[in-house]
Amino acid sequence: MSIEIRPYQPFDLPGMYRVCLQTGDSGRDATALYSDPDLLGHVFAGPYPVADPGLTFIAADEHGVLGYVVATADSAAHEKWLEKEWYPPLRLRYPQSMAHDPGDGTRDWQRVAQVHQPGPSAGDALYDRFPAHLHIDILPRGQGAGLGRRLITVLLEALRERGVRGLQLSVGGGNPGARAFYLAIGFTEAERQERFSVMVRDLRTAEPDRG
Numbered sequence: 600m601s602i603e604i605r606p607y608q609p610f611d612l613p614g615m616y617r618v619c620l621q622t623g624d625s626g627r628d629a630t631a632l633y634s635d636p637d638l639l640g641h642v643f644a645g646p647y648p649v650a651d652p653g654l655t656f657i658a659a660d661e662h663g664v665l666g667y668v669v670a671t672a673d674s675a676a677h678e679k680w681l682e683k684e685w686y687p688p689l690r691l692r693y694p695q696s697m698a699h700d701p702g703d704g705t706r707d708w709q710r711v712a713q714v715h716q717p718g719p720s721a722g723d724a725l726y727d728r729f730p731a732h733l734h735i736d737i738l739p740r741g742q743g744a745g746l747g748r749r750l751i752t753v754l755l756e757a758l759r760e761r762g763v764r765g766l767q768l769s770v771g772g773g774n775p776g777a778r779a780f781y782l783a784i785g786f787t788e789a790e791r792q793e794r795f796s797v798m799v800r801d802l803r804t805a806e807p808d809r810g
């Protein structure tokens with residue numbers, strides 16, 4: 600079976616959570632870093648298709664979910680939705696008392712802290728021009744074969760159909776390969792710090808997706 604890119608279906612969620620965990624350490628497998636295998640997915644994967652299933656796209660083969668792109672068209676509205684719908688039950692499931700470092704190298708506590716005190720999902724200064732944001736993750740066996748480009752291309756089409764002005768994302772300083780990927784597919788770097796870069800893409804121009 601060849602790899603297909605298709606719209607998200609609810610049955611994709613477990614597979615998406617697995618991909619999120621297996622790419623969750625600056626692109627590398629984070630399985631050993633989490634006692635709870637769901638925590639990363641709760642923060643970075645699950646809320647997007649639940650809030651707006653039309654902006655999640657899946658790369659799948661005969662083994663299941665190989666990769667995904669998730670997005671929101673409006674980061675500020677998404678933050679409000681998270682506060683109202685997504686975080687309250689999660690805060691009961693993962694109480695604040697779990698947000699302390701047990702000192703064993705696991706990172707569950709950092710994600711629990713994030714559930715209780717989420718930072719802004721998109722930079723304020725860039726929000727007006729680039730209100731959308733995304734996350735993309737592909738398992739190693741699917742990387743380097745053009746799937747990332749294909750996933751982003753279908754997402755950009757969906758965002759343009761909705762009249763969204765622009766898209767931004769943050770890429771960690773420990774993931775230079777991802778930064779190179781975004782530059783290769785036509786994003787520009789709006790901000791660069793040691794810990795992260797903010798990449799942006801204007802969706803109003805008629806500029807074709809490179810490649």
Ligand SMILES: CC(C)(COP(=O)(O)OP(=O)(O)OC[C@H]1O[C@@H](n2cnc3c(N)ncnc32)[C@H](O)[C@@H]1OP(=O)(O)O)[C@@H](O)C(=O)NCCC(=O)NCCS
Nearest residue numbers: 622626736737742743744745746747748776777779780783
């Ligand atoms: C980053 C990621 C989404 C890229 O997807 P991909 O399918 O491997 O990338 P593609 O094959 O579509 O590559 C598209 C372009 O990006 C370039 N590129 C991709 N990964 C690259 C890397 N690690 N270093 C340099 N260039 C890279 C390719 O050379 C290609 O350029 P070209 O068309 O000019 O030849 C994927 O590798 C991934 O999911 N990695 C793990 C999770 C992760 O890091 N997510 C991003 C967090 S911000």
